[in-house]
Amino acid sequence: MDISPQTSNDISFDDFKTQILNDYKIAVLSRTCSLMGRKEVLTGKAKFGIFGDGKELPQLAMARSFKDGDFRSGYYRDQTFMMALGLLTPKDLFHALYATTDIAMEPMSAGRQMGGHYVTYSLNEDGSWRDLTKQKNSSADISCTAGQMPRLLGLAQASKMYRHLKNIDSSKFSNNGDEVAWGTIGNASTSEGMFLETINAGGVLQVPMVISIWDDGYGISVPAEYHATKEDISEMLEGFRRTEEKQGYEMIKVKGWDYTALMHAYENASDIAREEHVPVIIHVTELTQPQGHSSSGSHERYKSQERLEWEKNNDCNKRFREWILETGITSEEELKNIEKNISKEVRSAKKEAWSEYLTIHKEQKKVLVRLLNEVSAKSPNKNFINKIKNDLIAIEEPLKKDLAVSSRKALRYLLGEESTAKDALVRWTDDFLNTTQPKYSTNLYSEASNSATNISEIKPIYGQHPEKVDGRIILRDNFDKLFEKYPNALVFGEDTGAIGDVNQGLEGLQKKYGKLRIADTGIRETTIVGQGTGMALRGLRPIAEIQYLDYIYYALATLTDDVACLRYRTFGKQKVPLIIRTRGHRLEGIWHSGSPMGSLIHSLRGMYILSPRNMTQAAGFYNTLLKSDEPAVIIESLNGYRLKEEKPLNLGEFCTPIGRVETLRKGSDITLVSYGSTLRIVLQAAEELKEVGIDAEVVDAQTLLPFDINHDTLESVKKTNRLLVIDEDVPGGCAAYILNEIIEKQGAYKYLDSAPQTLTAKAHRPAYGTDGDYFSKPNLEDIFERVYAILHESNPEEYPELR
Ligand SMILES: Cc1ncc(C[n+]2csc(CCOP(=O)(O)OP(=O)(O)O)c2C)c(N)n1
Numbered sequence: 001m002d003i004s005p006q007t008s009n010d011i012s013f014d015d016f017k018t019q020i021l022n023d024y025k026i027a028v029l030s031r032t033c034s035l036m037g038r039k040e041v042l043t044g045k046a047k048f049g050i051f052g053d054g055k056e057l058p059q060l061a062m063a064r065s066f067k068d069g070d071f072r073s074g075y076y077r078d079q080t081f082m083m084a085l086g087l088l089t090p091k092d093l094f095h096a097l098y099a100t101t102d103i104a105m106e107p108m109s110a111g112r113q114m115g116g117h118y119v120t121y122s123l124n125e126d127g128s129w130r131d132l133t134k135q136k137n138s139s140a141d142i143s144c145t146a147g148q149m150p151r152l153l154g155l156a157q158a159s160k161m162y163r164h165l166k167n168i169d170s171s172k173f174s175n176n177g178d179e180v181a182w183g184t185i186g187n188a189s190t191s192e193g194m195f196l197e198t199i200n201a202g203g204v205l206q207v208p209m210v211i212s213i214w215d216d217g218y219g220i221s222v223p224a225e226y227h228a229t230k231e232d233i234s235e236m237l238e239g240f241r242r243t244e245e246k247q248g249y250e251m252i253k254v255k256g257w258d259y260t261a262l263m264h265a266y267e268n269a270s271d272i273a274r275e276e277h278v279p280v281i282i283h284v285t286e287l288t289q290p291q292g293h294s295s296s297g298s299h300e301r302y303k304s305q306e307r308l309e310w311e312k313n314n315d316c317n318k319r320f321r322e323w324i325l326e327t328g329i330t331s332e333e334e335l336k337n338i339e340k341n342i343s344k345e346v347r348s349a350k351k352e353a354w355s356e357y358l359t360i361h362k363e364q365k366k367v368l369v370r371l372l373n374e375v376s377a378k379s380p381n382k383n384f385i386n387k388i389k390n391d392l393i394a395i396e397e398p399l400k401k402d403l404a405v406s407s408r409k410a411l412r413y414l415l416g417e418e419s420t421a422k423d424a425l426v427r428w429t430d431d432f433l434n435t436t437q438p439k440y441s442t443n444l445y446s447e448a449s450n451s452a453t454n455i456s457e458i459k460p461i462y463g464q465h466p467e468k469v470d471g472r473i474i475l476r477d478n479f480d481k482l483f484e485k486y487p488n489a490l491v492f493g494e495d496t497g498a499i500g501d502v503n504q505g506l507e508g509l510q511k512k513y514g515k516l517r518i519a520d521t522g523i524r525e526t527t528i529v530g531q532g533t534g535m536a537l538r539g540l541r542p543i544a545e546i547q548y549l550d551y552i553y554y555a556l557a558t559l560t561d562d563v564a565c566l567r568y569r570t571f572g573k574q575k576v577p578l579i580i581r582t583r584g585h586r587l588e589g590i591w592h593s594g595s596p597m598g599s600l601i602h603s604l605r606g607m608y609i610l611s612p613r614n615m616t617q618a619a620g621f622y623n624t625l626l627k628s629d630e631p632a633v634i635i636e637s638l639n640g641y642r643l644k645e646e647k648p649l650n651l652g653e654f655c656t657p658i659g660r661v662e663t664l665r666k667g668s669d670i671t672l673v674s675y676g677s678t679l680r681i682v683l684q685a686a687e688e689l690k691e692v693g694i695d696a697e698v699v700d701a702q703t704l705l706p707f708d709i710n711h712d713t714l715e716s717v718k719k720t721n722r723l724l725v726i727d728e729d730v731p732g733g734c735a736a737y738i739l740n741e742i743i744e745k746q747g748a749y750k751y752l753d754s755a756p757q758t759l760t761a762k763a764h765r766p767a768y769g770t771d772g773d774y775f776s777k778p779n780l781e782d783i784f785e786r787v788y789a790i791l792h793e794s795n796p797e798e799y800p801e802l803r
C-alpha cells in the first residue's frame, strides 16, 4: 500500500506521522461537532442543524492543496475543510447553531444564516478590500442546491483575467492568476441546471476551477438512480473530458475513504488547474451520511438495512482510522487518547458557546424583570403585569423575542398611566428594539461613505452647439472612457464582443480593449451573472450583459439568492460590485416587451434598480456605479438607442445620482410619475392635456430602488394635490410600489384632493406588434383620459364628461 500522502515533497517519517495525526484530529474534531451539534437541535437549543459528517476525508485533502489567494465556493457540508484551514472553530460552529447575533462570536453571519454556511472576510472595517492573496478565501454559501456554481465560474475566471490582462492592479487579488477556485457540490445537486450550465461554460472558458462532487449516493431520501443518467455522474460527464486534441476537463474519480488516493488526486488537480488553467472535476465516491441528511429527519426511514450497514463499514473516518493502525503510524491507544481529548474539547466549546449566547439575554431579562416589578407596584393592572413578569421569570433561557414580547405587552396594561417607572420601561423597550433590530436589518446596502447613494451628481456639460447623436453613440463613447479609466472594468454577454452588442453600444471597443475585456459569451444568462459575481468578489469591475430584460428571469435565482443578499448575509464582510446591463421597455411581443419591474424590485432588495429614460442618464449611472462598489441593474430603454441626444463633453465623468427623481415638466394640476420609455408618452400626453387646460407636472422616478430618497415627489404633490403613477408593468407591480412609497413613506396622502391612482399595462403579457402594444400597455390616449377623468371628478363643470 502506498502510504505517502505527499506527491511532490519528500518528508521525514516524523513529519509524515504528524501530518496524518493532525488530519485525524481534524476529522475527529469535525465529526464530534456533527454528533453533538445534532443533539443540540434534538434537545431544542438550536432550530436546525446540517453537518459535514461522512465527508471529512476528502475535505482534508482539499484543504491541503488549497493555497493563499484561492477561493472556495461550496455548500453546507464543508465544515471539515473550514476547520482544517483554521477558519472555523467548534465554538464558532455552536454559536452558528444557536444564531448568536454578535459577529465576534458567530463570525460567519452574526446569526443571519443557518449553520453550515461558511464565509471569510474580504473587507476591512471601512469597507475597503483586504489583501486576498494573503489569506484563504471562502465566498459566502447559500442554501440553494447548486447555487454556488455560477459564482464559482467567475471566481475562477478572475484568475484568468489577472494572468492575462495588462496594466491592471492585481496586488490585493492575484499573483499572476495562480489562484484556484474550489467548488464543492453534493451528488444530487448535479442534476440542477446551474451545475450543468457551469460545467459547460467552464469547459469553454478553460478557467482554473476544481469541482469536487461529494457523492453519498443520496439527495435527502432520493437515491442516485433518480439523479444521474447512468446513475453515475462521472460517466454522465464523460464527454467533457479533455483529449490530446481538444480542451475540456481533467476528470478524476476517487473513493472518499481512501486517504492517500485523495491526497494524490487533490494535489494533481491543484497543479493542473493552477498551472495550466484547466478545469478539473473530482468525483468523490463512496461517501456516507452517518446521521442522515440533516436534523430534520432520520435516514433509517429511507435506507435499507444493507445500505446502512455498508455506510457504517465504509465511513471515511472509520476507514482512515483502520488505515492508520494497519500501516503502523500509531497505536490504538494514541488514537483513543486523541478521541477522548477531542470529545472533551468539543463539549466545553459547546458549553461556552451556549453560555455566551445566553449571558446577554439573561442580563437583559434581569433588568426587565426589575422594571416590570416597579411598574406593577402601583398599577391597577398589577395582576396582569405580574403574570407577564412571572412568565418571563419562568423562562430560564430567554430569547430576544421573549424579552420584546414581555415589555411590549406590559406597556399595553399601562395605557393612560403616568409614572417614572413606566417612563423607564418605555425607555428600556425603545432602547432594546433600537439596538436589536439592526442586528437583523443592517448591511442590506453599503453603509460606507462611498455607497452608491452617496456619490454626488455631476451634471453633463455641453458645448455651445452640442452635437446631436444617436443615444447609442453616447453610451459607446462613455463606455470607451470608462474602460480607459478603469483597467479592471470588463463587459461580457451574448453578442457583446465582436459586434459590440445588439444595439452597438460597444461598437469597436473589442478591437481597442481586447477579447478578454469586451467578450462574447454563450447563451447562458445564469452563468453570465455567475461570471460577474465571482469576478466582482475578486476585485474586478464586471458589467454582465443580459441581452433583453425579459431573459433576466433565467438569471433571477442567482441574482436574488446570491448577489442581492451577499452583503446582508455576510454582515458586510464581503461585497459584490456587479453591474447588470440590460435593455427593456416599450418593445412589442410577449418575450420582448421588457418591463417586469415589480418582479425585480421585489426580489432584488440589496441591489439598485435603475431605469434611465435616455442614454445620457444611463451613461451617468454607469459612471456613478463605478465610483461606488455596489451591485445594480441598469435597464436601458430599448427604443432609445437611435433617438437623438445632445452629446456631453464630460463623457466618463458626469454622474446621474442614485435615489433622486427629476422633474421634467413643471405643472400645477396633477403630478404624473413615470420612468423609462413610458416617460416620452407621458410627456406627450402632458402637452396634449394643456390643450384642454390641464397643467401636469411630470416626474421621472429614474431609480426604482431606492425611490426618491429626498422625497421630492412629496413637494410636487403638495403643490398639485393629485397623483397618478404610470408604468408598463402589470397592475399592482412597480407603479403600486411607487404609490406606496409616495403615499405611505412620504406621507403624501395628507395633501391629496383626489384619490391617488396607478395606470399600468394589462395583466397579461403584452401582445405583439403596434396594435398589441397599444392594447396591452398604457398609451397616450389612456393617459390623457385617465388624467382628464381625475380632473373631471373634482371639477365636472370645468372638465365636462369626455365620453
Ligand atoms: C434549489 C433547492 N432545491 C431544494 C433544496 C432542498 N434540499 C436541500 S439539500 C437537498 C439534497 C441535496 O443532496 P446532495 O446534493 O446530494 O447533497 P448532500 O446533502 O447529500 O451532501 C435538497 C433537495 C434546496 N436547498 N435548494
Ligand SMILES: [Mg+2]
Binding pocket: 186, 187, 188, 214, 215, 216, 217, 218, 219, 220
Ligand atoms: Mg448526496
